[in-house]
Amino acid sequence: MGQRIKFDPEDVEFFGEIASIGSPKFDKMMKGGIPRGFTILCIGEPGAGMDLFMKQFTSVAEDPANTVLVSTSESQHEILQVFRRYEWPLDLKVRCLGEEYNEQVLEKDMEASRFRLEGFTMQDIQRLAQTRFVEEDSTDYLIAMASQITSLGPFFRCAIDNLDFFFQRNEARRVISMIRIMQAHTQLNRGVLLLSASSGSIPESVQRELSLICDIVFDFEVKMIANNFETRMVVRKFRNAPENLRVYTYRVTAEEGITPETVDRVA
Amino acid sequence: MLGGPQYTRDRCVTGIHGLDEITRGGIPYGATVLIGGTCGSGKTTLTMEFLVHGAQMGEACAYFAATEPSVKLLENIRQYTFFDMEMVDKGLINVFDMDVVYSWLGLTKATFDRDDINSLVKAITDIVNTIGVTRLVIDSVTTLCYKIPNDQLIRDFLFTLGKTLATQGCTSFLVAEITSAGAKAHWSSFGVEEAILDGIMVMGDIDRMGHLLRFLQVVKMRGTDHSRAKYALELTPMGVMMTPMLKWGVDSS
Numbered sequence: 001m002g003q004r005i006k007f008d009p010e011d012v013e014f015f016g017e018i019a020s021i022g023s024p025k026f027d028k029m030m031k032g033g034i035p036r037g038f039t040i041l042c043i044g045e046p047g048a049g050m051d052l053f054m055k056q057f058t059s060v061a062e063d064p065a066n067t068v069l070v071s072t073s074e075s076q077h078e079i080l081q082v083f084r085r086y087e088w089p090l091d092l093k094v095r096c097l098g099e100e101y102n103e104q105v106l107e108k109d110m111e112a113s114r115f116r117l118e119g120f121t122m123q124d125i126q127r128l129a130q131t132r133f134v135e136e137d138s139t140d141y142l143i144a145m146a147s148q149i150t151s152l153g154p155f156f157r158c159a160i161d162n163l164d165f166f167f168q169r170n171e172a173r174r175v176i177s178m179i180r181i182m183q184a185h186t187q188l189n190r191g192v193l194l195l196s197a198s199s200g201s202i203p204e205s206v207q208r209e210l211s212l213i214c215d216i217v218f219d220f221e222v223k224m225i226a227n228n229f230e231t232r233m234v235v236r237k238f239r240n241a242p243e244n245l246r247v248y249t250y251r252v253t254a255e256e257g258i259t260p261e262t263v264d265r266v267a
Numbered sequence: 268m269l270g271g272p273q274y275t276r277d278r279c280v281t282g283i284h285g286l287d288e289i290t291r292g293g294i295p296y297g298a299t300v301l302i303g304g305t306c307g308s309g310k311t312t313l314t315m316e317f318l319v320h321g322a323q324m325g326e327a328c329a330y331f332a333a334t335e336p337s338v339k340l341l342e343n344i345r346q347y348t349f350f351d352m353e354m355v356d357k358g359l360i361n362v363f364d365m366d367v368v369y370s371w372l373g374l375t376k377a378t379f380d381r382d383d384i385n386s387l388v389k390a391i392t393d394i395v396n397t398i399g400v401t402r403l404v405i406d407s408v409t410t411l412c413y414k415i416p417n418d419q420l421i422r423d424f425l426f427t428l429g430k431t432l433a434t435q436g437c438t439s440f441l442v443a444e445i446t447s448a449g450a451k452a453h454w455s456s457f458g459v460e461e462a463i464l465d466g467i468m469v470m471g472d473i474d475r476m477g478h479l480l481r482f483l484q485v486v487k488m489r490g491t492d493h494s495r496a497k498y499a500l501e502l503t504p505m506g507v508m509m510t511p512m513l514k515w516g517v518d519s520s
Contacts, residue, residue, distance in 0.1 A: 120397065121397070122398070125393070126358070128371065131364070135370070
């Protein structure tokens with residue numbers, strides 16, 4: 001586990017022009033990492049390790065108070081378990097929107113189903129007769145996420161895992177608008193923003209628009225080769241550095257998490 | 268003509284001054300009565316007084332507020348001396364906000380389908396069964412029916428609700444908002460309610476020399492003989508007072 005060092009949160013020299021992607025080997029292969037102000041989109045198949053990649057990206061937080069991991073599918077407990085397994089620092093901010101949604105919306109839906117199927121008990125009726133107002137669940141999770149990101153200060157680091165949650169509950173145009181706002185904030189504050197989406201879950205036209213907004217696009221793939229799975233990361237877009245476009249084969253190790261294979265395989 | 272003993276149905280004594288005389292002793296037990304009235308005609312006061320008299324006799328009563336929030340309703344009704352807030356606090360009069368009922372049942376859509384309607388009837392029946400409600404008011408059924416997309420569903424909803432409540436021995440007043448209570452007007456908002464329900468009472472205003480007089484008229488009451496005359500209705504601090512209306516004083520137009 002790395003030791004934290006003291007710095008000025010607005011020290012341009014400390015943060016530099018380049019930020020780490022979360023793996024020293026990937027950084028090295030990408031000529032130092034990713035330029036500050038960039039928004040990165042990861043599109044991948046389930047099981048390709050994208051979730052871990054998102055966590056790894058936040059694990060190298062320069063300023064934990066200015067680093068957020070937004071998860072739409074995992075609980076705080078599950079995320080902490082992964083961070084502990086890899087001995088990554090635990091002091092970053094984690095927001096589990098999926099968990100919040102389950103608590104606020106799904107539990108209410110479950111209760112409504114129970115009332116509809118099983119009816120009201122005496123206790124329910126007493127409670128109902130004393131309830132004078134509807135508890136409005138007006139949480140707009142898309143706005144909640146965008147507000148959280150745009151409230152982060154200069155040189156922030158943020159990962160949103162993943163966008164499917166928002167596309168499934170909102171109009172695509174609305175989600176794209178919010179992503180544009182977050183992208184502009186990232187650019188202005190020289191932060192780094194990592195987004196993920198599952199391939200096939202969003203329409204191709206929307207995926208294309210997302211690729212246009214984002215500065216870097218990674219495709220995560222899993223291929224079956226003989227009896228083994230091969231996981232690959234394709235750098236499909238790298239703004240102003242097309243020389244970085246390439247295919248990385250990577251593996252997951254207990255020490256380094258997701259790390260590229262540095263030795264080329266012999267066919 | 269056979270000379271056997273005359274059968275009379277048991278009555279739910281409303282306790283409302285004049286109404287029990289009009290209906291010759293009260294509303295038949297388990298009847299579902301439509302109270303169609305224009306705005307400000309005293310529907311809410313009349314129906315609440317009906318519940319208060321039930322509560323005073325130890326009956327469990329339920330009021331479903333669909334038109335205005337119950338907080339506002341209770342604030343308005345507590346100005347009447349016949350009403351005692353303790354009846355609500357002690358659970359003799361159970362006031363339910365329809366918005367809350369909808370929300371608890373997950374009925375958040377703009378219109379209801381058959382499943383939603385069945386859930387709603389089931390919820391009301393559950394409440395009636397569980398706390399043994401014998402007097403029930405839905406104020407108003409018009410607001411509720413606006414969420415039901417067609418006449419057939421409205422008819423089914425009211426028929427099922429009426430049948431279920433009757434089976435439980437619950438006498439019910441369903442309030443309907445109407446825009447005009449004149450001779451050619453419908454007694455209900457959708458025109459389907461009046462045919463299904465057991466009774467119809469119409470409430471409205473009559474213009475007499477520049478004054479609006481409230482009136483009540485029992486148009487239909489299955490299972491009982493009743494007066495079909497218009498009665499002048501006065502809202503006093505003690506509640507509703509009804510007096511026969513002199514025919515010469517009524518504008519026949």
